[in-house]
Amino acid sequence: MTPDDTGTAAWAQTRIDYLEKLGDELVNRGFRVRITVPRGQPPSLHVMNPDASALTENILVEAGAEGWWYWWSWAERIATADDVMGAADRVARVLAVS
Template identity: 45%
Template structure:
């Protein structure tokens, strides 16, 4: 069985998160393989984070590059708020 449906789901959720991040003034670039977002603030591009999306027993979740959960993929607005808060603290 191909992993394609799982990758499509991951990309779908990451796209929704990218939209929410961009509405908050952040830059979100989709890295295709494996799918993940490179998120940065336009005024501090060197301060960037990578966020991916993973299927876990309780559903799909966004995760930081170090594996800690950001939030449910079904709530990209809340995840975007958390990411924006972390990036703002680093500026």
């Protein structure tokens, strides 16, 4: 797929597949997750630390010339979408109780 395919169902499903992989890893680490699919916007993964419900984040996944990447809601890259463990490590560190 190329970035030109952004409006297709296959493109949306690819995003969801990547978000599910990250979500599964974060659930295994004790986080609560849910995928949201707002109308007219790309899907995202809502992640919450159950020990501190104020510690939440919405993770996006987007494709570009360098492949698929997980992104923070503030438009900073987390890790490549193929590096689920690395992405989960970063998310866990950011949402950790200090």
